[in-house]
Amino acid sequence: MILEAKDLNYYYQDGESRRYVLKDTSVAFEKGKFYTILGQSGSGKTTLLALLSALDTPQSGTVLFDGKDIKQIGYENYRRNNVGIIFQSYNLIPTFTAVENVLLPMSITENELPEDKKSVAYNLLDYIGIGKSKADRLVNKLSGGEQQRVAIARALATNVELILADEPTGNLDEEMEQEIIEIFKKLAYEHQKCVIVVTHSNEIAQQSDQTFSLKKGSLTPYE
Numbered sequence: 001m002i003l004e005a006k007d008l009n010y011y012y013q014d015g016e017s018r019r020y021v022l023k024d025t026s027v028a029f030e031k032g033k034f035y036t037i038l039g040q041s042g043s044g045k046t047t048l049l050a051l052l053s054a055l056d057t058p059q060s061g062t063v064l065f066d067g068k069d070i071k072q073i074g075y076e077n078y079r080r081n082n083v084g085i086i087f088q089s090y091n092l093i094p095t096f097t098a099v100e101n102v103l104l105p106m107s108i109t110e111n112e113l114p115e116d117k118k119s120v121a122y123n124l125l126d127y128i129g130i131g132k133s134k135a136d137r138l139v140n141k142l143s144g145g146e147q148q149r150v151a152i153a154r155a156l157a158t159n160v161e162l163i164l165a166d167e168p169t170g171n172l173d174e175e176m177e178q179e180i181i182e183i184f185k186k187l188a189y190e191h192q193k194c195v196i197v198v199t200h201s202n203e204i205a206q207q208s209d210q211t212f213s214l215k216k217g218s219l220t221p222y223e
């Protein structure tokens with residue numbers, strides 16, 4: 001298993017009482033698979049992804065990457081070196097070009113990367129469907145679908161095996177959505193990545209290898 005969550009508890013204090021978003025939640029993911037986590041708005045999807053990517057920490061419970069507690073790895077190390085995150089609203093740097101956005105995490109990671117980072121970034125963008133001329137454009141001059149492709153290339157730039165995406169097609173039309181889903185499938189099946197997509201879309205869930213349903217703070221495998 002590349003990623004495991006064990007007995008995660010996450011709550012907000014509401015006066016005297018605790019309002020649990022996640023309650024004793026456990027789940028495990030392996031490489032080479034495309035997973036979806038399906039849940040309604042407010043069910044805790046973003047919270048769960050934040051804990052899995054060390055953007056936030058649970059009140060109790062552990063997240064293991066390759067069998068190691070991410071607290072031991074160090075949250076910052078884990079974010080820099082082990083996980084790629086994709087957001088619904090892309091979260092790119094608008095005053096940077098596409099290729100500059102992809103280069104940024106490459107300058108921060110401690111992972112071993114090829115000497116010529118710039119050609120790696122261009123090649124990665126090209127592979128995801130962003131050619132040279134678009135790669136040199138400011139990202140806010142690109143369409144939504146193109147910006148999300150840049151965000152995927154950025155998530156992959158540090159050569160991670162684990163990709164987490166929070167409603168990555170929430171701002172895209174259906175055709176673009178399907179193209180993005182095809183990229184995720186390719187990453188899982190041709191490049192042996194572990195891809196975990198959080199979504200409220202049944203159509204996306206149906207295309208994944210395994211779906212977990214998030215309801216009332218716990219995850220259950222979906223049949």
Ligand SMILES: Nc1ncnc2c1ncn2[C@@H]1O[C@H](COP(=O)(O)OP(=O)(O)O)[C@@H](O)[C@H]1O
Binds near residue numbers: 012039041043044047
């Ligand atoms: N700062 C906060 N204080 C109290 N409750 C919060 C806070 N942030 C989020 N929540 C609640 O936590 C729950 C889960 O939120 P979230 O993980 O964003 O759900 P989802 O991504 O599935 O829509 C929601 O009910 C939300 O209202």
Ligand SMILES: [Mg+2]
Binds near residue numbers: 045046047
């Ligand atoms: Mg959310």
